[in-house]
Amino acid sequence: MSTPDAPSGLAGFDRQDWIDLLSSLAAGIGVSFGLLVLLMRTVLEPQLVDESVRRINRNVRLVEEVLTRIPVAELPDGVVVRSELAGPENKAQRLSDFDREVSDELSRREGLVREIRRDRPPLEDPWGGYWIQLRLPDQPSRLWLYQPERLSSLSVWYLPILRSLALLLGTGTGIVVFLRRQVEVPFRRVMQAIPDTSLPPLALLPEQGVAPLRTLTLRINRLLERLNGVADDRRGLLRGLAHDLGGPQARLMLQAEILQESLEGAPRQVVDSMLEELRQLAAITAQLGVLADQELPADSHEPISLDDFCKRLVASYPANERLVLAVPRLFLFIDLVGLERSLCNLIDNALEYGRPPVTLSALRQGSSLRILVEDRGDGLRSPTLLTMPTGSRADDRQRQHHQGLGLLLVDRFCRSQGGRLLLRRCEAGGLRAEMLLQPTPTNPLFQNL
Numbered sequence: 001m002s003t004p005d006a007p008s009g010l011a012g013f014d015r016q017d018w019i020d021l022l023s024s025l026a027a028g029i030g031v032s033f034g035l036l037v038l039l040m041r042t043v044l045e046p047q048l049v050d051e052s053v054r055r056i057n058r059n060v061r062l063v064e065e066v067l068t069r070i071p072v073a074e075l076p077d078g079v080v081v082r083s084e085l086a087g088p089e090n091k092a093q094r095l096s097d098f099d100r101e102v103s104d105e106l107s108r109r110e111g112l113v114r115e116i117r118r119d120r121p122p123l124e125d126p127w128g129g130y131w132i133q134l135r136l137p138d139q140p141s142r143l144w145l146y147q148p149e150r151l152s153s154l155s156v157w158y159l160p161i162l163r164s165l166a167l168l169l170g171t172g173t174g175i176v177v178f179l180r181r182q183v184e185v186p187f188r189r190v191m192q193a194i195p196d197t198s199l200p201p202l203a204l205l206p207e208q209g210v211a212p213l214r215t216l217t218l219r220i221n222r223l224l225e226r227l228n229g230v231a232d233d234r235r236g237l238l239r240g241l242a243h244d245l246g247g248p249q250a251r252l253m254l255q256a257e258i259l260q261e262s263l264e265g266a267p268r269q270v271v272d273s274m275l276e277e278l279r280q281l282a283a284i285t286a287q288l289g290v291l292a293d294q295e296l297p298a299d300s301h302e303p304i305s306l307d308d309f310c311k312r313l314v315a316s317y318p319a320n321e322r323l324v325l326a327v328p329r330l331f332l333f334i335d336l337v338g339l340e341r342s343l344c345n346l347i348d349n350a351l352e353y354g355r356p357p358v359t360l361s362a363l364r365q366g367s368s369l370r371i372l373v374e375d376r377g378d379g380l381r382s383p384t385l386l387t388m389p390t391g392s393r394a395d396d397r398q399r400q401h402h403q404g405l406g407l408l409l410v411d412r413f414c415r416s417q418g419g420r421l422l423l424r425r426c427e428a429g430g431l432r433a434e435m436l437l438q439p440t441p442t443n444p445l446f447q448n449l
Contacts, residue, residue: 010011014211021178025432032166039162045098056147057110063138063145064134070144080124080146081134088120089131099130117148139432180212190217201228201302204331204447225308233338242288249285253278274300303447306330321346322356331447334437338413344435345406346373356432368419369437369445375430394430410435417445 007126013021049081063079072081087270092115095103106112118127127146136143186209192416195202202220205217214436233255258272310327317323343360348357354375363370411421426432439445 012210012212017182017210021183024178024181025171025174027168028177030170030172032173033163036162036166041242048239049101049105049286052149053105055111056102056130057112059147060112060114060132060145061273061438064136065167067134067139067143082144082146083141085117085131087122089117092117093120102130117144119149140297183213185200185209188211195224201231204303204305206316207329207331221305222308225305228302228304229312237273238288240241241286245281245285245288249282250280253282282394301333301443302336302380303331303333304336306332309336309339310343310362313340314360321351321364322358324357325360326359326361328362329363330362330369332369332445333443333447334417334445335413338416342410342413342435343371345410346435349406350371350375350431364446367439369446371435372428372432373435374432376426376428417443 043260055066063081066075068080072083075081095116097116099116103116106114108114114135116133116258119131123129124146125148127149129146131144132147134143134145186206189206189208190213193205194205194256204224207214207217207221253275256271260268260275263271307327307329314323347360348356350373357376359372359374359376361372361374363372371444389394407421407423414421414435416439418438418440422434422436424432424434437445
């Protein structure tokens, strides 16, 4: 997936960054509320059960004692006693685990065995409560005492406070996790990956984290690629100078040696001096060649970003050539010269023997990479093109011109990268050349960023 050149959206975040942030917040809040539930079950719930049991036992025994002396109508305000339950509590319903625990503790610890029913909507009290059956020896009908679930002043407030603290803690935890995963860790990796040398090839930086950090590393990587390209151009220039100077120097030395054999006296001494100067020039030329070879990396594989490399390659063709680029952003560690030569051979072959547009695409499949060059028509293509060559002859111009030596070089490059070259005809009549590249014991192919 390509990385945008500049971040967009609020705070420079892109859509994926906001998804990661919201996911981190949701996970943090979920974990916090999970811890709250665990805290309730292990620490707070026993306290709630204990306080509920004590208040129910005290109130039930007190009301039952009072009702032995006065009638229900003379009970003080705030004490709700009814002979019948008109609401949904009139039918016994299954109690919750908490309610059953309260009932069991009343029976086990206080010796108070009473039928308990949960207050159902519409609630008698906004906080809810219980209807507890009373037992009076001289009362023929059943009476029910309403016990609100309001606890002590401290208990009334700590549950909302805990929920608010869990929400705040979860939000803060989610933000911290997001910043660590998407900012701190990627930034630390970038700092560790920054080259501490100016000698090429310079390794590329990991493009991870939030959109602004990815944009920064993208621009740094393109700068590093340009520096690597400058180093390649400098090596090529040195090798070209050494090669261009070597030919004339060799011819001059040969002619001077022939002239030396036919001269005597002072003229011969002049020629001897010329030969000595030519040998010094040859030594300097050799040093240029050695300098170019010294700048070559010990391993010919170099780090590249495939999309930028293919953009530069396509830009080197004339503007009237219809080339379509569909290459994702992948980081490779590969023989750059061999890859460029192979792709140029396949593109030249598609332009000459097929019909435009020519599509250059790539697809990663696990640890393997497929690079495809595909044209769209029945051009003047030789019927032997789909047969991979097994050798080449210097005097066979047709085989050298993309059909023989060119495809052979591409196939050799693919095999050096643990893969092979596949040629197939497309349904539309064109040709699809597929370079299958795989990791080898000495080269993992994909750069671990």
